[in-house]
Amino acid sequence: MDENRRNFLKKAGSAALGLGCGFPLLMAGCSTNGHSSEENSSSPNQWAMVIDVQKCKEPAIRAACIEACRKEHNLPTNPPPNQPAREVKWIWSDKFETAFPDQAHKYLAENPADLQVLLLCNHCTEPACVKVCPTAATWKRKSDGIVMMDMHRCIGCRYCVVACPYGSRSFNWRDPFPDRNDIDKQARKEYPTRSRGVVEKCTFCAERIRLWQERVDKDPKLLESEPAPIPACVEAANRVAGGEGALRFGNLGDSQSEVSRVLRDQNTICRQLALGTGPNVYYLV
C-alpha cells in the first residue's frame, strides 16, 4: 500500500511536470506558426526614406521640406503662441541630441545640441501606435508598409500620441481652419483639412503613392523615368540648390531601389532602435 502510494505520487508529479513544461512549449509553437503564416501572407514591400544629415544642415533645405509638406497637406500655419506642444507637424526639425539621445556622445564631431535633423513618422515595422489604437483608425498597410491614418474613424483618445516614441503624432486641439467660408482660398482643395479632436501624422504622401501606382499600372514603361513616387518633402529638397538627394525615398522590398542601394553602400542609423519598433526612416550621419 505504501509503495503504491509512493508510485502514484511519483507518476502524478512527473505528469504535472510534463504538463507544466509541455503546454507553454506547445503554445509558443502554435503562436510562432500563426505569426509566420501571417507574415508570409503580407507583401514584402515597405516604403522607406533615407535622410542625409550633412546635406540637411542647410536650413533652407529643411525649411523647404517642412513648408512643402505644410502646403501639400493643409497643415495650419499659425501654431498657438506659447503652446509649442499643440503645434501640428508631420515633418519637423529638432536637435540631434533630442532625436538620437543614445547617440549624442560628447566626442561627436559636431555639437549634438547645434546639429539639426529632419524628423518624421518612421512608419515602423512594429508600430506602437497601431497596437494601442482602439478603433483601428491607424493601421499598418499590408500592401506597402505605410502606417496609415483614417480621420473618419479617429475618436481623439490620443493613446497613439502617448505610444509613439518618436513624437510623430499631433493632436488637433482646435479647429485648424475655423472659418470655412473661404476655405478654398486657405487650403488646397485636393487634400482635406482636419476637424478638431483628431490625431494626424505623416503618411509618406500616400495620395502621391496612389497616383503614381495608377500611372505605373496603366503604363509600366513609366517605371524607367519614375522608379518610385516622390513625396512632397523629397521633391522640395531636390529643388533647393545643394539639396539633391538630401532625402531619398524608395521600396526596401526591391533590392534595386535607390534606398536599398544607399543602405547597402553606406552606414546609416535609426532612431531608438532598442525599442524594437523597427523604424523605416534611416539617417546618413
Place this chain on the structure above:
Amino acid sequence: MSDKPKIIAGLAFFLVIATFPIWYAFGFAAYSDAGTSPPARTYPKDAGRCIESKEWMVANHMALLNQWRNEVVREGEPQFYHSLEYGTEHMKSLTRTCMECHGKPEMCDADGNTSCTQCHDYANVTPRCWKCHVELRGN
C-alpha cells in the same frame, strides 16, 4: 388644498415646455416659407450628367460615398468606379469627381451654396463631409 393653483400653473408650464418641439414645428414654422419647398434643380451648362441616373443618385449617393471612402482610405482598392448605368469610369473622389461638377458656379445659388448644401438644408441633414473636405464657394 391651498397649493392647487400653483400646482396647476406648474403642470401647465411643464406641458408647454415638454411639447415645445411639436407646437414650434407646426405652429411657428408654418408662418415662414423657408424650408418648405425643395430647392430648384440646377443642371450643368455643358449638359453633362451625373455618374449614375438621377433617381439612383438621390437614393444612394450617401452609401456610395461611404463605400468609396472605405475602399480608397482603408482597403487600397482601385481608384476608379465603373458606373452601373453608363459603364463609364470615374475617380472615387468627393472633391475631384463630385465637386468638379456640383461645385460649378451655375450649380450654386446666389449665396454660393452648392446644390448639395441646398438640398441638405431642405432635408434638414448635416453631413460632416465639409468639416474637413474643402468646399468650393463663390468661384
